[in-house]
Amino acid sequence: MKLIKFFLSACFLILLHGCGVVDQYGGRILDGNLNAQEALNQETLLNIVRASQFQSANFMAVAKVTGGQTQSLATGLPTISIGPQQTAADGVYKITNSVTSGVSAGYESNPLLSTTFQNAMLSPVSVRTVAQLVAVKPREAVLLILLDGFTVTLPNGRRVLLKNDPSMDGIDCAAKIARDDLSRLYLPNADCSYSRFAKLLQDLVGNGLSAELVAAPGDKVVAGGAPGRFCYEPSVAGENFQMQATREFKNICGSNAPTTQKNTLEYGSVGLIKVDFIMRSPIGVLSYLGQYLRDPNTPFKGYWSQPAKNLLGKDHRYLNVVSDRTTGCYTSLTYLGRFYCVPASSTHTAMLMDIVQVLRNLSIEPTDLNTSFTLRVAN
DSSP: OHHHHHHHHHHHHHHHHTSOOOOOOHHHHHHHHHHHHHHHHHHHHHHHHHHHTTOOOOOEEEEEEEEEEEEEEEEOOOOOOOSSSOOTGGGOOOOOEEEEEEEEEEEEEEEOOOHHHHHHHHSOOOHHHHHHHHTTSOHHHHHHHHEEEEEEEOTTSOEEEEEOOTTSOOTTHHHHHTSOHHHHHTSOTTSSHHHHHHHHHHHHHHTTEEEEEOOOGGGOOOTTSOOEEEEEOGGGSOTTTHHHHHHHOSOBTTSOOOSSOOOEEEETTTEEEEEEEEEOOHHHHHHHHHHHHHOTTOOOOOOOSHHHHHTTTTTTOSSOOBOOTTSOEEEEEEETTEEEEEETTOHHHHHHHHHHHHHHHHTOOGGGGGOOOOOOOOO
16 A cells, blocks of 8 residues: 555656746846847937948848747656565666757847838938927927928028038027027028027027827828928027917927918018928938938037937937947947947937937838848859
């Protein structure tokens, strides 16, 4: 009887020990998430570095990331001899176990080379995209990085181009734009264009310049999504501008004004002017950021409100990329023998990189992720 009880107990322990163990995969999913984001961050930083050296950008799409782990345990039951005349060897019960384990991982990636993707990256950003980003990012930061400039039509019909290009400024521009509005806008096109653009943008932002999505009548579904429009939000305008914004601007955010507007306004002593917005392409955004990396002394005059200025941090740099290896990096890489690091404390630079990544992702079509890429090696 004791032998039978021992045999049953042994069988139970063996079966219990042979149960499968379910692996905890949460940690590996977290690692995959972090690695995918780091790959995207490095791609963005690399393309900014390339833009600073007037080199072409390159983008890689990760279509699939796979991973798995297998583990098996095989347990053999012992041979038990029952009956008289057993030898000493018959009382030795041998249990054989076999454990196997394996981990696998893989990914599928291909360069984004399709005509559709290239066209999207070279096309001006839509106002719809501006509105979507303004809803989740600081308003001034989005407007500054996406606006390529203004075309201003003066009361006499003359058109003035104001470019968001820091290289189009001279050493005496601060004194020139300190004059009244009339002198500032009537300067020649190429004279202090960036400073004049920054001043006009600050005036518009001060009046509550923003962007919003326009719902279709009756909440109908619109192909491609609801369009966007520029508008003015008095609630975010500066204290000195709120009455002016409410009185002069017809396209107040949330109103029923038409999607397409003339964007005319009274501009100080100049009179009634018309302002047309010129948008950048995603590649243009990379070129803009590359300019700040190429010349760290590039002037920055874009932010108007104190909360927006506080985004720049203690160093007050629009794009903060360093070559110091002792600094903790949000992301880093080595290219052509030089080390580049975005400091972990530079949240403003990380936000600009995120905007670039959003523009990149919006340019990708589903077919871009399934494009086969064949490599032939000839000896």
